[in-house]
Amino acid sequence: MTEQVLTSWNEGPAKQAVLEYVHGATTPGPAFVEPADRIATFDNDGTLWVEQPLPPQFDFVFRTWEDEVKADPSLAARQPYKALMERDQEFFEGLATQEPKTVATLLEAFARSWAGTTPEEFDARVRQWTQTVRDPRFGVPYVELVYRPMLELFDLLRANEFRVFVCSGGGRDFMRVFAEDTWGILKENVIGSAAAYTYTSGKIVRSRELLGGLDLGPGKPEHIFAHTGRLPAFAGGNADVDIEMLQSAAFALLVRHDDDQREYAYTKGAEASLTMADQLGWTVVSMKNDWATLF
Known part of the structure; x- marks a missing residue:
């Protein structure tokens, strides 16, 4: 089993813990999980792909907002456009750590920017971004900066009758555009912060309202359920x-980001989760030590 799965993972406690859990969950005994209950959920930014210096979705929305400010300069006096135009470092730090109030400000503006558009129109803009914009450090499209070890974990889980979902504070519809090609996950298995839709004049269009609140913190298990x-x-x-x-x-x-050679090393925004991992016995994956291949 260890020779055929998780091939980008180094041998060690993290890989062994994953394999032991999956074996126990699929083998009759005290740890067995009924197939119907085999739900696996994963964050996106920083868990499935690079999130530094900012989560990739913000690159997409910032380009949109810069165009909007050019068309209507009065927007520069309002948040989050003001922070973008002034390069407000405190605001950007809130984005990097996914501070809920900051993320909420962005998602509300994001909803306004795309209100009244159809899914096809929105998808086309995201798809163009994935094909033409490159990460400034690595020089490749963002969708090429997905962690190979996590895709292998998806394969392992699916092979054992787990249904895999992505659950992110980022935009659900943004992720759905590339979910099937990049993660091998169907659109309906993507959970995230999202605009509400209305059906009018024979078509689905985005509204200005957020659907069900932010998919951050307690919002994650709430949205999953x-x-x-x-x-x-x-x-x-x-x-x-x-x-x-x-x-x-x-x-x-x-996932612990501790590889400043192949990616980034940082703990900001993860201090409490790392402490809780020690207290509750969660499995911590060291990018540097546990992953032989990153992308």
Whole structure:
């Protein structure tokens, strides 16, 4: 089993813990999980792809807002456009750590920017971004900065009848555009902060309202339960905003960013989750030590 799965993972406690959990969950005995309850949920930014210096979705929305400010300069006096135009460092730090109030400000503006558009119009803009914009450090499209070890974990879980979901504070519809090609996850298995839709004149259009609040902190297990009718058996995250989701799962995996050569090394925004991992016995994955291949 260890030779055929998780091939980008180094041998060690993290890989062994994952394999032991999956074996126990699928083998009759005290740790067995019924197939219907085999729900696995994963954060996106920092868990499935690079989130530094800012989560990639913000690159997409900032380009949109810069165009909007050019068209209507009065927007520069309002948040979050003001912070963008002034390069407000405190604001950007709140984004990097996914501070809920800051993220809420952005998502509300994001909803306004795309209100009245159809899914096809929105998808086309995101798809163009994925194909033309490159990460400034690595020089490749952001969708090429997905962690190979996590995709292998998805394969392992699916092979053992787990249904895999992505549950992120980022935009659900943004992630859905590339979910199937990049993660091998169907659109309906993507959970995230989202605009409400209305059906009018024979078509679906985005509204200005957020649907069900932010998918951060306690919002994660709330959204997961609303979407699946279950809480996760397996959950993976990397930050403090993932704590409640990790607490709700039988097996919790926390990705630690400690590889400044191949990626980034930082703990800001993850201090509480790392402390809780020690207290509750969560499995912590060291990028530097546990992953032989990153992307």
